[in-house]
Amino acid sequence: MSPLTALWHLLNFIAPPLCVAALLVALAKGLVWRQLLAGTSWRRLWAECALLGVLGQIAALLVFGVDGKLPGYAIWLSLLSLPLGWRLLKAG
Helix, strand or coil: CCHHHHHHHHHHHHHHHHHHHHHHHHHHHHHHCCCCCCCCCHHHHHHHHHHHHHHHHHHHHHHHCCCCCHHHHHHHHHHHHHHHHHHHHHHC
16 A cells, blocks of 8 residues: 555545534534533634544444444544533533
8 A cells, every 4th residue: 555545544534523523513603502612612622522533433443443333433423522512511
């Protein structure tokens, strides 16, 4: 495998949690919990969600041995939503 191919594999591996984190934070801060999340910056919340999402995807890869299993998606989506839930519990 060439270095460029390895880079594309890595980028495609981490892209789903990064994009889902951006979508989740945009919906949470823009539409649903605008008042409660006003004190938290968009970038900080996205970085926390994205980091835990990527770690969840890595954990799912280590547990199941392959990427793309439905329980693996549940793992990284659960971890991805933790920072948002924690902020809402603190604010509410």
